[in-house]
Every structure is written in structure tokens, then in C-alpha cells.
Amino acid sequence: MAAAATASRAGKTDPLLDIRNLRIEAKVFPPGEPPRTITLVHDVSLTLQRGKVLGLIGESGAGKSTIGLASMGFGRGGVRITGGEVVLNGRDILKGGVGGLRRLRGREVCYVAQSAAASFNPAHRLMDQVVEASLLHGVATRAEAEKRAVALFRKLSLPNPETIGERYPHQVSGGQLQRVMTAMALCSEPDLIVFDEPTTALDVTTQIDVLAAIKDAIRDTGVAALYITHDLAVVAQVSDEIMVLRHGRLVEWGGTRQIIKEPRQEYTNALVSVHEIAHDEQKPGATPFLSVKNVTASYGGGKVKVLKNVSVDIFPGQTLAVVGESGSGKSTLARAITGLLPPEQGSVTFAGRTLANRLADRPKEDLRQLQMIYQMADVAMNPRQTVGTIIGRPLEFYFGMRGRERDQRVAELLDKIEMGKGFVDRYPAELSGGQKQRVCIARSLAAKPKLIICDEVTSALDPLVANGILKLLLELQKEEEVAYLFITHDLATVKSIADSIAVMYRGEVVRYGPKSQVLAPPFDAYTDLLLSSVPEMEIGWLEKAITGRRMESAGN
């Protein structure tokens, strides 16, 4: 339907979107310096045919989203389009003025944001927001638009398509909201949709559903799409062509098969082969130094049980990976071990003695032995303390080091995390994402702990940076004989670093053992779902995975 409509609007042979020598600049205001202009996108050109999907990939700061938004004539937060042309449906939208853009957005180009939860207005019902653009542009009457929306809800396999529009954004789950947003973008039958990392914030098991829904919707409506992501495996499933970007410059542009099978540029090659880390599994030793025995924990004074009878063991110098989707109780297990959430039943034993349940009752020595690294390194460090203070404080606190002795140890630790001496006086805001996580690692190492709990430490990082962090963690494990409790939903990470694995589902450990055993068939239904949901860099994987699985995801 939409394809027919668009075909009549312009000739079939012209590309739908033709970006020529796009240059985007932004003014930055470094404190204490005169403002200066930096170039975010350097003369990038691309063309997109009707009904095709172009994947834009690259690490953060590569200019992916900036280019995506430029295709609707938008520059986010002080970003200005200073050169080039964006030709959509045969006219340069940058010359259309404000009125032209207003007619364009929501009619010819629609946008699907990364965080649907933050992009919906919580005060309005979903249906009102889904049909808004169609009504404002006069594409359809309210009844028609709602009918179309319900049809889209059904196509995107949302539960109760007839009535889900009555709900408010907080009444549906994250994965469902992302699909509603896709329906919203499709509702006004645009020619182009910009997908900005639509599945990055979702669990693997949910991501696969959303991905399949998006792919079907694109195929059935014949809309063209720009698909922005940093995950090559994801983009390989949905796009016809892939464009690799770095530092605002084009690295490589080609068909999906060519990019993932025969990358021509070194950088693309690095992206494609990023997940490989060789790690030999260690056999569990005779006695675990930390065992969690039959721990049950709940929030709200026993109302919501989040951990049910969980037992795991950790052996010296080894890594136990805890995997599961969000809401499965992975992080709660960490909170129970550290004493932040005292377990209701069960106990945690450490080096032969039982640890106090409550954090406040544990002696300093016990606290020192258990350290934690957080997912968001940004908020895990006090933004008003320098790197020197952040790393030096555990040294002062646990070992009473002062002055030169302390500074020397801080320098050693910085050296260990492959950062130079010059970082001592920096504030967290002056570090990159990967550097921040490294400082957090150094902070936990400073305490010379026996166990470090890593809570999704690489989830917020780009694949290449995450890879570096994992390698560093493995090296440090060899040097310092430290054990890790590694919480993650990313099975690729688990495969590369774990010695044993515990799979969690709805607060219970459903599968537990050495890595080789857990990752070998026969699988239980949930482990099978988790394993089969990890995107593989292979064309046609998505269809195979959807038809091959035995269990629906929980739909979180």
C-alpha cells in the first residue's frame, strides 16, 4: 500500500534518499577556553533506494546518529548541518525552511529512538501518540488511523492489539514499547524510517522478537530504513547494505554479505572479528572459598521474592558467570552476597566462616575481600574526586597508606590497567568510557580482594572497548589470583571468560556447572532460548533462530 503510494510520488529509478557531501559541525565550550567548532561528520555521501535498508554502524562518536537525524533535517543539541545536500523524494530538505521540515517529519520520514521508555510522553495513552502524526498531517481520519495502528500492532505481534492502545507507556514492557514506537513510525506510512539503536537497550531474548517484528514490518510495508547500531550481528540481519563509519568519516560501504564476509578495510575487520578471546576453562578446585547456600531474598519486606533458593560456589582465581535476562535476579544475587540486601534465608560462607548477613555487621577485613565493579562507570565514581583519590582511598582506608607510599601504589595500579601516570590528576569527566571502567577496576584491585563482583561491566561499552576490558580482566586474574563473579546478559562475553556458569531465570538457578558442561547440549528450554537468541554474524540467522526455538521469551 505504502509502496504504491510512494511510487506514484516520484520516479522509480531515483534514489529515495541521496545525501551528498554532508558536513556537520558543532560548537563546543570547553571550560576556560574560547568556544571552538568541531566537525562531527566529514563529507559523507550515501544513497538509499526505496524499500531498502541501510545499516550505519560504528563505535560511539562515529556520527551514526548524527547522520541519521540529518536525514530528517535535524541537528541535536547545538549541532549544525553546515554543508552538503540531503535530497529526499527529489528535493533538498535543507532548503525547505521550517515549514518544509514540519511537513516532512512524521509524514515522509519517521524516527524510532533508542529508548522508547524515555521517548513516549507518560501522560498520554499510546494510541493518541501513535496516530498523532497521521492526524496532524491529515493523512487519515482518526478512525482510519486507529484501524491502521491496530493492524500494525498485530503485525508487530503485540499482545491484545485491539486494546493495547488504551494503555499508558508505563503499563507495557520495554520490548513492547519499542514495538509500539515502530508502529508509531509506520502509522503515517512514511517513505523512510530512521531506526536509532532500537534494540540496544533490550535483553537478547527480547531483542530477537523486536528485530523479527521490525524486519517483517519493513518487508510488508516496503518502507526504506536507515538502521543505526553498533552491533554488526544485529545489522547483518536486517539490512541490505552496511556503511561503516568512524570518527565521522566513511570507512567502508558495501553489501551486507561483503562487509561481514570479506571486509576490505582493517577497521571493519576488527569489528567483525571482535568477539574472539581465547580462554581455557579451569577445572573447579577442591574447596570453594565462597559459597552461597540456599539464599532466598526479597524486596519490600518479603512481598516480591527475587531470589529463590540459590546456591553457587566460587573457586579461587576462577570466574563464575551469572547469566539471564533482566529481572532474573542476577544483580540481586550480587547484592545478597555483598550484604546490601540481607538474605531472608540461607547464608554466604567465605573462607570457611559464615559472613554476616547485613553489610553493617561485617568487619572491614571481610569488606576488603569482596569488591565490586559497576555497569555504569560514570556514576560509580564520585565526579568530584580525581583518579588519584578514587584509587588511593581504598589504599588509605584498608592499609593505612599515606603520602608517597600511597602515590607510588596508585601509579603501579594505573600501570596495571594500562593507563599512564598523567591520569592521576584527572577527573572522571575527563576520561573516556573505557578508561572510566579501567579506573573502577583499579579501585577494586587496590583493596587486594579475593573476589571481584563484575555487574555487567562491559554492557555500556562499544564492542572493541569492551573487548579490551575483558582481556585486561583476564590478565589481572592471572597476575593477582582474583576470582570474578561475572554478571552479564551477553553470552558472547560468558563464552570468552567464564570457568563455570550459572543460568538464572525468574530468581532461580536453572542450570549450573563448568562452562563446557553448561554450554553443551542437551539444553533445558531456557538455556536454549538464551543461547539461540545471541545474534550471530551470519545472514539469515534471525529466521533460523525464530523457527528453531522452543520457548517464548518472558517479554520483559
Add this chain to the structure above:
Amino acid sequence: MLELRKIPIGAWIGLILTTLFLICAIFAQWIAPYGLGEIVGQVWEPSSDKFVLGTDNLGRDLLSRMIYGAQTTILIAVLATALSFTLGSILGFAAAVIGGWFDTLMSRFVDLLMAIPTLIFALVVLSVLPSTILTLILVMGILDSTRVYRLSRAVAVDINVMDFVEAAKLRGEGKAWIIFREILPNALSPLVSELGLRFIYAVLFLSALSFLGLGVQPPQADWGGMVKENKDGIVFGIPAALIPAAAIAALAISVNLVADWVLNRTTSLKGGRG
């Protein structure tokens, strides 16, 4: 670290004016041309070579009284603000960090104090207690600390749930470290902006009290009291009452210009450098 060239013009104006006020306040005894209660001329004389700002309702030199008034006004306002911030922010942070019954007890007590209109509460207390500078400072400081308490508790509750505070708790840090090293530096921006405002409220509150006759007692001079003494002159076209009023306004503006500039520096996450 502090480079003079980088200070914006607004902050310069604020700094210069505030410094002038402070010099007047500190060295009042040496700067003032006449004594505080000395009657040196006719009632409400216009400005002349002898009396730069004229004389007041009793024939005292207005400039001298302004300078002495600066001393009392600023001294009381500074000490009262200092008291309210120390008390309010420490209790507010503690309530946020300790939580539980301490938080409930403190917050309800503060609600109780705030339920009574400040001015009326102060009037009642001051009419019972002897009107000395110390009681004034205590009454003003404690009443104002309720506002600071609420602000700092609200700010600290947000910071208290951040991962870095949890990391500090996991390390086993005591309450003092968490309050002063983790929370305070991050709560500084809202507190500094509040500080500028609260100082001015203190000046105005003191002036209001003096105007009503319960603040600084004559023959001591303070700006609010001077407005009161000279207010009748306005009817006869004599500006003597407007001069202390203008001084209050100028002090308010200059202190806030300085506070805004300090605020710009405390919000920088890079230690104020590039």
C-alpha cells in the same frame, strides 16, 4: 588556578561592591567620619561638604551611621547564614544518609517549625528573650536552617542512591566520609546558589525585625532600623530613608553576582580547568 582575566564582568562588579561593603563593615570605627550616636547637626540636613549623605531624624551623620550599620547588618546576617547552613546542611545530609527514624523525626520537627510563619515566630521569641545580637543570630539562624535542611536533604537523598555512594558504603566508609567527601562536594552547587539567596533573606529579615523594633536596638545602627527612623522624612521629600534601602538592594545584588560566579565554578566537573 584562579586567573583574574577569566572572571566575568558581572562577577567583577559583584566582587568589588561586596569587598567595599566588607571593608566598611570591618573598619567602621576608623572610616566613619563621626561617632555612631553623635548628634552633629540639624535634623535631616541635605548633603553637604560636612555631611556627605546629610543627617538623619536626630541630626546624626547619615554616612557614619550607614558605615556602622553595615557592620551590624553584615555581621548578624553572615553569622546567622553560617549557622543556618552548618546546621541545616549537616542535619539534612545526615537525615538522608541515616534515614529511618532519624529522618522521620527530623523532618517532622522541621515541618513543625516551618508551619509557623517565620516572622511571627521570631517576634514571639524575641519579645520574650532579651534582644541582644547573640539571640538575634541564634533565632534567625535556627529559623532559616529549616529551609536549608529541606533543600540539602532533598539533594542528598538523590545523591545517596548513586552507585559511587553505594561503592563507598561497600568499602565500609563511615557516615562522616560519606556526608563530607561523597555527598557534600556534589551538593555544593544548589547549596551555593541557595547561600547567596539566604544571606540576602537574612539581611531583609533583620531589617524587617529592626523596622518592627525587635531587631537591633538603638542607639546601635542597622540598615533596616535606619529606614524605620527616617521613614517619616519621605513625606517631606527627604531621601534619608532611601539610602539604607538602596544599600540593602546593592548588597543583595552584589552578593548574588558573586554567588553565581562561584556556582559556575562548582558546577564544572573538571575542577574548573579546561
